Amino acid sequence: MGKELSATPAATYRSSDEVSFADTVFGFWEEFQDSSENSSNSGNDEEIDDEEDEDSVCTIEKNKAFWEEQDQLLKATLCRTSSGETKVRQATKEAMREINMSEMLCLCRQPVVSCRKCLLTEICDRLVNLGFNSAICKSKWKSSSEIPSGEHTYLEVTENSSKAKGGVIKVIIELNFRGEFEMARGNEEYNQLVKRLPEIFVGKAERLRVLVKIMCSAAKKCMKEKKLHLGPWRKQKYMQAKWNGKCDKILEPLPIVYSTRSTKPKASLLTFDLMIENIVGRHCTAVEVV
Known part of the structure; x- marks a missing residue:
């Protein structure tokens, strides 16, 4: 047998x-x-x-x-949420809707939605105006034997709470969450997990850590099945550092130019000669306004 x-x-x-x-x-x-x-x-x-x-x-x-x-x-994990997360998520969603409908340009002469720095600033300002304690955070981490050094910017909304660990609840806003986990050589099972992720993540830091752990575990399994090397920037330690490293709040806002639709400049009658010879046979000059 x-x-x-x-x-x-x-x-x-x-x-x-x-x-x-x-x-x-x-x-x-x-x-x-x-x-x-x-x-x-x-x-x-x-x-x-x-x-x-x-x-x-x-x-x-x-x-x-x-x-x-x-x-x-x-x-x-994605289905779980709290009332605080829901409020921040709805406010962020409304801000994105208004920005997409607007015609704002940043100083780099790109639409605000195409410039990550300006988009972070605009959303942050809108959340602050709505009463949220929002700030742009920049995490930095040093290289080690496992991962290379790096830095990342994201939004963070904090709220004081006696029930939370440390007395503060942190809600992370990542504008390119799904894109952070996309892989060109991902298998079908991994790509299905990526599709479940929201394009913009709004949730507690604890929930974010769980999602990162799930996706990094899946990425490791995917590369193992395909007999490929997992890049150090795909490892859990590297990904977690993006939203859990040392956070320095950026206080200086980035300038944004508000622009309406471009239209051809209209000439004023006060700056051009009036040619009315065909009417009365005379050439008249416009009166200068002082």
Whole structure:
């Protein structure tokens, strides 16, 4: 007989950055064998082929369970929200709607929506005007043996609360959240997770950390399945640093030029000669206004 497979809930291990649903471990197929039967059939080539097939089925099942787990955990995390997050999210959504409908240009002569710095400033100002304690934050981190150095800017809304850890609730606003996780060589399962992410993330810092952990775990699994190297900028430590590093609030606002639709300048009658010779046969000059 060949090897048998048993769905026993054997203990398994996961890497430190891999996520399990509700902090539990999925049981998976574990091989075991009867030493006496194995020794009597050790020279059988057909037995070896059966073992390889069983290993392949085991791997496929484990991979399927992993992606289903990540999908469920991602959906559950995105669905959770608080009243405070909802208020900030609605205000941000309304600000983006108004900015997209406007015709504002920044000093680099681009629409505000095309300039990240100016867009951050405009949204921040609008949130402040609505009474939110909003600020532009810039995180910086040094290089290490695992990740390179980097920096990132984002919006942060804080609110004092005796129930929160440290007495402050932080709501992060990332304008390009989905784009931060897109990969050109992502497999179908990973790309489906990316599509679930909102283009603009508005949520508590704790929720953001969970989402980053899920996506970085998925990115690592994706590259492993494709037998490709995971870039250091894709690692969890690097991604977490973008929104959890040292945050220096930027106090000086960036200038924005408000522009209406470009129209041709209209000439004033006070600056041009009036040619009325065809009317009365005379050439008259416009009166100068002083």
